[in-house]
Amino acid sequence: MPGVARAATTADAFNAVAEPRRREILDALAGGERSVNDLVRLLGLAQPQVSKHLRVLREVGAVDVRQAGRQRLYRLNGQALKPIHDWVKPYEQSWSERFDRLDVVLEELKQKEEGDGNDAE
Amino acid sequence: METMPSSGTATVELPTDEQILITREFDAPKELVFKAFTMPELVKRWWHANRGEMTVAEIYLQVGGKWRYVMVADGGVEVGFHGEYREIVPNERLVSIEVFEGYPDEEAVNTATFTEVDGRTTLTILVQHSSKEARDAHIDSGMEAGMQDALDLLEQGAVSLGR
Numbered sequence: 001m002p003g004v005a006r007a008a009t010t011a012d013a014f015n016a017v018a019e020p021r022r023r024e025i026l027d028a029l030a031g032g033e034r035s036v037n038d039l040v041r042l043l044g045l046a047q048p049q050v051s052k053h054l055r056v057l058r059e060v061g062a063v064d065v066r067q068a069g070r071q072r073l074y075r076l077n078g079q080a081l082k083p084i085h086d087w088v089k090p091y092e093q094s095w096s097e098r099f100d101r102l103d104v105v106l107e108e109l110k111q112k113e114e115g116d117g118n119d120a121e
Numbered sequence: 122m123e124t125m126p127s128s129g130t131a132t133v134e135l136p137t138d139e140q141i142l143i144t145r146e147f148d149a150p151k152e153l154v155f156k157a158f159t160m161p162e163l164v165k166r167w168w169h170a171n172r173g174e175m176t177v178a179e180i181y182l183q184v185g186g187k188w189r190y191v192m193v194a195d196g197g198v199e200v201g202f203h204g205e206y207r208e209i210v211p212n213e214r215l216v217s218i219e220v221f222e223g224y225p226d227e228e229a230v231n232t233a234t235f236t237e238v239d240g241r242t243t244l245t246i247l248v249q250h251s252s253k254e255a256r257d258a259h260i261d262s263g264m265e266a267g268m269q270d271a272l273d274l275l276e277q278g279a280v281s282l283g284r
Binding site: 018020023084087088091092094095096097098099101102103104105106107109110113 | 130131132133135137138141143145147148149153154156157163166167168169170171172253259260262
């Protein structure tokens, strides 16, 4: 029962990113540090909502914050999202193996096309 | 001739709760990637991902046309998928319904796009499920397949690649 094991150990991070707006915030932070005002502008949300989402993300460690002058700058903490990465990894691996085989098929098709071209001369 | 094509890494993202996005670049023009994606005898050679043998690959490549893939996994378990094509733009875009026969009530919509730049093709497959539960079950199935006899699969993969 992988689902149960996952929920017992990493429920927090999973719940935090289950909300679409919070994922948008994480996407925005993937490009670098942002202030709350930046995020308000980027997401088109009201400031209290953005602050609320940031609080949830901070609680699970998905974002860190630092004071820079009068601004508080938020940044992504990829380590906290590792459980999600680990969950998707085997699925990703099966596609990688599938595509590695597709590479072999494509290489043969390319050689066949080149061969056909030579034959036509 | 002897050199192995460099194998890239497939990336998997979860853009929304109901979606999976798979991306990979290939060193081949999009016509060939589309061909390998839609011709049964070619699909049979790669789709199994070294996890078994494909016994059925039926493709009726027309809008409303059906497709069905069956793989016998190395443990002997048979897994089937079927669906139909919703939209076909040759060498560009393929939209199809996919049903995993183990969960016949759940339909996913797969949108594959083929984008070529300088002779290299980026393939994206967007899988749209109808619920988060179905999406998560889909990813969990990858986990189980990945853990099953992993070493045997690696060995078998190496043998068939060397064939």
